[in-house]
Amino acid sequence: MPGYDVTEPRLRCVLPFEAAPAEVRLLRRATVKQLSRWGMPVAADEAELLVTELATNVVKHVGEGASATLILEWRGERLRLEVHDKSQAVPAVSAADCDEECGRGLHLLAALAADWGTVLTAAGKAVWCEISTGTGRACRRIARAAEALEQYQGASGGIALPGRGRKAGLEESAVELIADLLHWTTARGHDPDDILDRAQMHYEAEGAAA
Template sequence: MPGIDIKDRQRRCVLPFEALPAEVRLLRRAAVTQLSQWGVPTADDVTQLLVTELATNVIKHVGEGSPATLILEWKRERLRVEMHDKGSSLPSVRTVDCDAECGRGLHMVAAMAVDWGTVVTALGKAVWCEIELGSDAVCLRTERAVDALEGYRERGGSVLHGRCEAALEESAVELIADLLHWTSARGLDPDDVLDRAQMHYEAESEAA
């Protein structure tokens, strides 16, 4: 299940998949990994539920094995989750029978999201919803760090390629090492720079 990450001020990740029960678990895992790489892991639980409900709706109402696409967009204080498929019928919220096993998907989506809707697309339809991340989840420093690491990895060697956590961690280590070389080349004390950075980090963590 390849992901396509489009880098801009509004982070966007596109995850095509086949609407199969086994794929739903992989889709949830891919979504969690992406949120972690963006630095917004606080949305993991709600996002997994939304992904499960939306993907399950595709299986039930469009057809098992049909092609679909999950799109995640991080727009600072909100995360947008879109499910695209080739179905032509727009879903609607209906009265739910409390004893029924089906028909609860959109009610759950509406309950968890701050906004949601459906739209006709060139290939079918999309169901979208947005969840609030909260100010603590959208840290400017974290956002800048993700920007730096992704850009640094793209310019790095083959060791830094890939989208796994290990690749990002290796990028972070290499980036810090290069910054220490940069400070030393300009006559600064690398240990002093690290101490000052640690002081900034601890002060901001205590204030949060």
Template sequence: MPISGTTDGRLRCVLPFKAAAVEVGPLRHTAARQLARWGMPAVTDEAEVIVTELATNVVKHVGDGAAATLVLEWKGDRLRLEVHDRSPALPSAKKAEHDDECGRGLHLVAGLATDWGVLLTAVGKAVWCEIPLGLGMDCRRIERAVQALERYQSAEDAPRRQGRSREASLDESAVELIADLLHWTAARGHDPDDFLDRAQMYYEGEADAA
């Protein structure tokens, strides 16, 4: 089950998985859904390729059925992907032979990412890479909105949302957050419709300028 949250301005999602060929596709799709939830479709294709390569390397070089974890982290203008496993053996694209599939996979990851590397952890290692997001104002606004919704959801009654998809839950939270803001404006003696009109005009003005 995905574990997501906001820490120090970072959006973070942890996806445990079992290293098996049949698990790679579902893991890739889950990562893509999380990126869509964060509002970053522009890097989904690159991220899906990287997730596929890193997860496949765990299957081939750590072992079928091994426990592993994918971590997605968004901070500032970069998306960081990490795959953790319990093997201390460090892969190397530079040292890999030309016909080695792990080496080819890491060369592909290196070509798509701004930076990448391998870190030893307390229980094994983590292969990480970072993808540039090219954030403009629209993306920064989306980032702030997602952070606000993550905090808003954490303060809500979680059991009430059980059985619903993460996308449906996020959509419902967005509507409820807007409704709460309208209640807030009314409590301060303002006209909620006026605030909606102003927000709509602001949004349309920025969209036209984009």
């Protein structure tokens, strides 16, 4: 099939795009369509959010109209998303600020992805992230959530407490993170109630499959 090749146990799709809001929307749809072709509907919603964030960062920080490329790669139990551009400016996680959406993108990336990073290339850089897709997904989700919440608590200035105090602090961080994600979805024109409904559907579907 044009657009991807199979080498070893791997599926790969390369999608060039131009850094512009309209292109980001098309790229998001193309990602969901490609994952559906691969039979990966469970990962589609997460991939859609991550692709939006990665591509939007190119628009914001490299410049509208810049040429870039999204690479989707499914290998084993991981789906890898890479966005390549021609800038060698490496993004850095900054302290979360409630009054600024800018700077929150990488915190969201760290919270949603199983792993992520940046690699300098001969032509510029690649920002990548990975989503877990295989067996044991629920356990990985729990471990990933716990790690993300502790990082989020530290980034927002929270103090890690022992025992029950630590548990309460993580629960409060979970509430804050969910609220931040709802603000993020609203800022991008999505219905937060729809996002919550889709998340609940994913949770119930994965619970039934466990």
